[in-house]
Amino acid sequence: MASTDAEAKLKWLIGVHLPENRNQWALEWRRQGRRVVGTLDCLIPEEIFYAAGMLPYRIIASHRADTPNAHLWRPVDVCRYCNHVLESLLTGELDFLDGLVFTDWDDDERRLYDVSHHLGKPAFNYIIHVPHQNSELAYNYYAKSLRRFISDLETALEVKVTDDALWEAIKIYDKMRRLLMKLYEWRKREAPPVSGAEALGIVLAAFFMPKERYVAELESLMDYLESRQTSLKRPQHRLLVASDRLDNLGYMELIEEEGAVVAMDDLDTGSRYFWQTAGSDSDPLYVLARRYISKPACPRMFFFDQQVEQVAQWVKEYNIDGVLHLPHMGSFDRLCCNPYFLERLTELGIPVMTFLREYHLANVGQLKTRIGAFLETLEARARPG
Amino acid sequence: MKNREVDGGKLFREWAQKYDRRVRKITENPRPGMFKGNILLYEMMRDYCRRELEAWESGRPMPVVYTVGNAAHRLWMACGFHTYVLDCFSDYLTREQAPYYLQLVRNLGFPDNTCDRVQAMAAMGICGHLPPPSMVVGELSDCDPGAQAALWAGRYWRVPTTSLDIPFEQSFEAVEYVAEQLWEMVHLAEREFPGIKYDEARLRQMQAWYREAAALERQILLISKHKPCAVAGRNALRMPPRLLYADPRYPEYFRILYHELRNRLDRGESVVKDGDEKFRVFWMCSAPFYEDPFGFLEERGCAIPLYEEGPGVPDKHVPGDEGSAIRFFGRKLENPVQEEAGVILCNHWAATGERRVREVLLRCQQVGIEGLIHFLQPGCETCNNLARVLGDRVEKELGIKNLYIEGWAQDMEKHNEAEFEAKLDDWLKVCLAEKEARQKSR
Numbered sequence: 001m002a003s004t005d006a007e008a009k010l011k012w013l014i015g016v017h018l019p020e021n022r023n024q025w026a027l028e029w030r031r032q033g034r035r036v037v038g039t040l041d042c043l044i045p046e047e048i049f050y051a052a053g054m055l056p057y058r059i060i061a062s063h064r065a066d067t068p069n070a071h072l073w074r075p076v077d078v079c080r081y082c083n084h085v086l087e088s089l090l091t092g093e094l095d096f097l098d099g100l101v102f103t104d105w106d107d108d109e110r111r112l113y114d115v116s117h118h119l120g121k122p123a124f125n126y127i128i129h130v131p132h133q134n135s136e137l138a139y140n141y142y143a144k145s146l147r148r149f150i151s152d153l154e155t156a157l158e159v160k161v162t163d164d165a166l167w168e169a170i171k172i173y174d175k176m177r178r179l180l181m182k183l184y185e186w187r188k189r190e191a192p193p194v195s196g197a198e199a200l201g202i203v204l205a206a207f208f209m210p211k212e213r214y215v216a217e218l219e220s221l222m223d224y225l226e227s228r229q230t231s232l233k234r235p236q237h238r239l240l241v242a243s244d245r246l247d248n249l250g251y252m253e254l255i256e257e258e259g260a261v262v263a264m265d266d267l268d269t270g271s272r273y274f275w276q277t278a279g280s281d282s283d284p285l286y287v288l289a290r291r292y293i294s295k296p297a298c299p300r301m302f303f304f305d306q307q308v309e310q311v312a313q314w315v316k317e318y319n320i321d322g323v324l325h326l327p328h329m330g331s332f333d334r335l336c337c338n339p340y341f342l343e344r345l346t347e348l349g350i351p352v353m354t355f356l357r358e359y360h361l362a363n364v365g366q367l368k369t370r371i372g373a374f375l376e377t378l379e380a381r382a383r384p385g
Numbered sequence: 386m387k388n389r390e391v392d393g394g395k396l397f398r399e400w401a402q403k404y405d406r407r408v409r410k411i412t413e414n415p416r417p418g419m420f421k422g423n424i425l426l427y428e429m430m431r432d433y434c435r436r437e438l439e440a441w442e443s444g445r446p447m448p449v450v451y452t453v454g455n456a457a458h459r460l461w462m463a464c465g466f467h468t469y470v471l472d473c474f475s476d477y478l479t480r481e482q483a484p485y486y487l488q489l490v491r492n493l494g495f496p497d498n499t500c501d502r503v504q505a506m507a508a509m510g511i512c513g514h515l516p517p518p519s520m521v522v523g524e525l526s527d528c529d530p531g532a533q534a535a536l537w538a539g540r541y542w543r544v545p546t547t548s549l550d551i552p553f554e555q556s557f558e559a560v561e562y563v564a565e566q567l568w569e570m571v572h573l574a575e576r577e578f579p580g581i582k583y584d585e586a587r588l589r590q591m592q593a594w595y596r597e598a599a600a601l602e603r604q605i606l607l608i609s610k611h612k613p614c615a616v617a618g619r620n621a622l623r624m625p626p627r628l629l630y631a632d633p634r635y636p637e638y639f640r641i642l643y644h645e646l647r648n649r650l651d652r653g654e655s656v657v658k659d660g661d662e663k664f665r666v667f668w669m670c671s672a673p674f675y676e677d678p679f680g681f682l683e684e685r686g687c688a689i690p691l692y693e694e695g696p697g698v699p700d701k702h703v704p705g706d707e708g709s710a711i712r713f714f715g716r717k718l719e720n721p722v723q724e725e726a727g728v729i730l731c732n733h734w735a736a737t738g739e740r741r742v743r744e745v746l747l748r749c750q751q752v753g754i755e756g757l758i759h760f761l762q763p764g765c766e767t768c769n770n771l772a773r774v775l776g777d778r779v780e781k782e783l784g785i786k787n788l789y790i791e792g793w794a795q796d797m798e799k800h801n802e803a804e805f806e807a808k809l810d811d812w813l814k815v816c817l818a819e820k821e822a823r824q825k826s827r
Contacts, residue, residue: 107529111770114738118774129552302548335496336533340540
């Protein structure tokens with residue numbers, strides 16, 4: 001592929017998540033009489049939907065400055081992402097979904113299920129408990145819960161999930177994961193092939209496209225990406241961004257406009273979405289349960305302290321100068337982990353800054369100032385003497 | 386431990402003195418209207434604090450577990466741990482103490498926008514005013530931040546730390562899952578800490594006391610049905626903390642409370658002004674611990690026979706008997722550890738909302754509730770995010786009125802008493818006017 005074609009294709013892939021693009025596959029799927037199911041986090045095995053011949057659609061919500069319809073049911077000072085999702089549900093933006101599958105990713109998502117269930121929007125809504133422990137006991141319990149979920153899904157949406165179809169799904173998802181991990185491996189270079197914003201866009205595209213298509217598109221770009229260099233101007237500092245529900249490229253662009261490159265992330269919409277393959281060594285639901293529980297942990301997991309060590313490890317491997325911790329307001333699990341996160345990274349000599357953000361892009365001036373100040377401290381650290 | 390000095394006996398020392406003063410004051414000047422049960426509660430608290438203080442000051446090795454919420458406290462007590470339920474300490478902070486502890490955790494980066502009750506609980510875990518933990522066990526049956534507060538304490542002190550994973554399904558499979566986790570934790574504790582040994586007889590004894598107390602709470606619920614109401618809203622706040630599960634006097638307190646309330650009822654006494662009960666409400670979630678909004682309402686003829694954390698309310702199920710176990714889990718529980726798991730799984734707070742809604746609807750019908758007051762603590766995701774759904778259901782299904790009122794359990798600096806009371810008063814007036822209009826139209 002010529003580099004100009006490849007670049008155009010890359011730009012297209014990065015733009016898949018934009019509001020004007022992201023629903024096209026879901027709508028096409030519906031036109032073909034097939035089912036589309038919404039998800040809200042990275043803990044529910046999408047492979048199940050794939051195996052059922054359904055299209056999983058991970059929701060990026062409204063991104064509007066205000067969510068007035070949602071506030072009839074939920075307070076303003078809780079999880080902004082959930083409020084934005086509810087706003088999208090109530091304004092009809094997600095009416096094409098046949099169902100919505102929640103987990104207890106946090107209390108907020110669990111309670112969003114309650115509102116969705118109460119309002120009957122969409123008609124099929126379901127919630128699964130995902131264990132918080134990383135243990136055999138937890139894998140087995142989750143595998144059983146998934147078995148029950150499949151049975152309910154088959155009845156409610158008239159689909160069929162076989163073990164063979166699950167293995168097929170695991171295969172294609174693992175292929176996607178390996179490709180993305182390879183791309184992230186290249187981000188370790190002094191001049192990474194993609195910026196943080198571009199990397200986020202590439203991962204977000206996977207939320208909306210049928211997986212074969214996504215894998216095919218990404219695979220066709222790998223040769224080009226291997227030799228590409230990010231076009232960022234004067235990236236003097238390499239940062240790692242840690243957050244949840246960060247699905248707005250604007251945040252990454254803003255950071256990188258200040259003169260840094262986001263060379264690695266700890267995001268449920270980034271590395272935590274695809275890190276770690278599932279494998280094929282046991283029952284498919286057990287394999288999935290194990291993969292989704294033991295992958296790099298979200299703050300809700302009891303073993304999040306291991307994820308802090310993982311972040312520290314990534315800091316080394318990716319030659320990171322500092323960690324930007326960007327919890328969104330109302331992300332209480334992450335906020336409650338903040339003292340330990342700061343303490344441990346500081347103990348390891350890793351510069352870290354926490355800034356509470358909104359779900360949509362807001363407080364831009366303040367954020368720019370804080371990032372600028374953080375980069376200055378990194379510069380001072382790097383100066384000899 | 387970080388840079389802060391540890392004074393592990395501080396809270397026990399202060400509280401032993403406080404409860405001793407109270408016991409002496411009541412003994413020397415008994416007031417006729419006061420509950421006789423109070424003195425027993427204060428004696429239990431005083432004796433507990435003295436015992437713990439003595440253990441700390443002796444300098445002998447002291448196996449301590451920090452827990453929160455419903456994390457199988459009786460089991461850890463039965464294993465020989467000094468079991469400190471962090472929220473029991475934070476709930477008992479005085480209005481003078483609370484600001485220090487809230488500020489302490491905020492200064493360390495703990496979120497000031499999560500509910501202040503959790504902030505205070507987190508402070509108890511890291512303040513160094515209790516004996517430091519050997520192990521920390523959180524749980525998820527109340528809320529995520531509560532579990533996170535426990536996890537932080539464990540990470541802070543760098544001790545073995547875990548948390549019970551609680552599914553929201555009520556099934557025997559879930560009981561087995563939670564019980565297995567408990568066994569794993571017990572085995573870990575037995576391996577790691579000298580002197581720790583699971584004592585089943587002791588656990589059975591505490592469970593028997595708990596069941597006895599719960600049976601008396603159900604009797605108190607029956608008293609609450611009568612109008613005018615003999616049970617004061619504040620009585621709910623007089624429940625012994627879970628720290629006292631191992632005290633043989635635990636059920637005795639409930640027996641005394643029940644008989645006193647029963648006597649009040651028999652004498653025709655009521656908590657509402659002039660015995661003229663005009664309205665009755667169910668108070669949801671928490672309350673400002675530093676003032677008495679219940680008394681304010683009772684003075685205006687509004688009874689509060691139910692408070693969500695008080696006697697007989699939804700999450701106090703005790704599946705120890707065969708009938709309850711079958712009702713909740715489809716079969717009899719096999720051992721005391723499964724019973725502990727069952728108690729935890731009966732807490733609907735962190736389950737899906739439907740369980741809480743159904744329980745509230747049932748209690749409202751049982752006790753003849755006319756209004757629900759949703760006490761909304763900023764940052765309480767479990768309660769605030771369900772309040773509108775719950776309100777919608779009780780209004781549509783039972784015609785119950787709702788008040789959504791913001792308030793802080795511990796952070797009195799943010800509380801405006803006059804404004805809070807004005808809201809209660811305005812709402813009550815509207816409810817009474819509507820009730821009167823309905824009665825006239827009949």
